[in-house]
Amino acid sequence: MDLKKAFRRAVLKNGITLLFEKRNLPLISIGVAVKSGGINEASSEKGISHFIEHLLYKGTPKRNAFQIAEEIEKRGGELNGFTEEELTAYWCKIPSNQAEVGFDVLFDMVKNPLFSNEEIEKERKVIFEEIKMRKDNPQIYVLDKIQQFLYDAPLGKDLIGTYKTMSSITREDILRRFKEVYTPNNMILSVVGDYDFEKLKNLVEKNFGNNRGNVQNFKIKRKNESRIEKRKGIDQANLIFAFHSPLANKKDSYAAEVLMSYMSGGMSSKLFTEIREKRNLAYAVKGQVNVRKDYSYSMIYVGTSGENIKEIKKIILEEFKKVSENFNEGNLKQAKEQLIGRYRISMEDSEVQMTRLLFQELEGDASKFYNFEENVSKVSLKEVKKLASEVKEGNYSFFALVPDKN
Secondary structure, three states, X not given: OOOOOOEEEEEOOOOOEEEEEEOOOOEEEEEEEEOOOHHHOOHHHOOHHHHHHHHOOOEOOOOEHHHHHHHHHOOOOEEEXXXXXXXXXXXXXXXXXXXXXXXXXXXXXXXXXXXXHHHHHHHHHHHHHHHHHHHHOHHHHHHHHHHHHHEOOOOOXXXXXXXXXXXXXXXXXXXXHHHHHOOHHHEEEEEEEOOOHHXXXXXXXXXXXXXXXXXXXXXXXXXXXXXXXEEOOOOOEEEEEEEEOOOOOOOOHHHHHHHHHHHHOOOOOHHHHHHHHHOOOEEEEXXXXXXXXXXXXXXEEEEEOHHHHHHXXXXXXXXXXXHHHHOOHHHHHHHHHHHHHHHHHHOOOHHHHHHHHHHHHHOOOHHHHHHHHHHHHOOOHHXXXXXXXXXXXXXXXXXXXXXXXX
């Protein structure tokens, strides 16, 4: 099935953007998102988007927290949400013959949250525990921290917030932000599954009015900083090596994807081979590219021993230098095939597809998602080698959490 031909996009009069990919399997994934997240928060209110996400599951005039979950789960469905830098989303996956239930629950949540004082205080405590959990898990901790070494505040502040900011956010703050952001002109509805597009448009027009809101924006300032932090009670060192990548609206953003596929895309990648297989310096070697419209970076995670930190950083820099000098057409073809293959495999899951369409829409038009293979195929050898040549001393950020043996 040609999924590009199965895709429809529309912006309704009230400003809601509809994304729809028709599939014939008897299930549907539905995501409702607002185009606001951590990147739209001042440093003094960090965590408010994530706080609101939690609270939208805590009850409406029509349903309490248990009923919100039960209506989806008793039909075999899944319900969840997430907060990212550019958006906050609520989604469910449910059998397609129960699609109306899924729409009704999600629409109710994003339109009619109660924000009761009792639930606000209860959920504030839950988020305090989440902050502790993320700090106590070394791998999650370094992934959370690296952004503050790549960007100044507010983007460099933790998405989840801090004890200080989460203690200071009031119900009035929450209500004000909700009214500003949760409006049709800031919303995207992404649907992948067995449904009808015209029926979907009518359903949305019936359920949403024309009120409009505004999303605040802050300047993004890049930097490169490094730090090694010691912690007692851990046995493994966890490190992140990261560098700024081309933005999603730049032509060479796909070159960054190809480069990282070659360097860290699985057990046959250059860095996995050099660090783990040849030298036995680590167990985990993983890479990731966060390509967004307003900010973008690539990173490599390694789980190793504290005494290996300097050697591993040296290997990473050496391997990027080798690519800048020796990367050839055969390497390029292999990296492209791997990247395109993974793209095709990822499209199998309607939930993943629904989410990826949301993020693509933030770049301007979700229909461009289906041009991924074409854009990857256009990447040149020169582009990849140029990006690799830029990964050098003074042009990266590095953070390691290592065992304190003293």
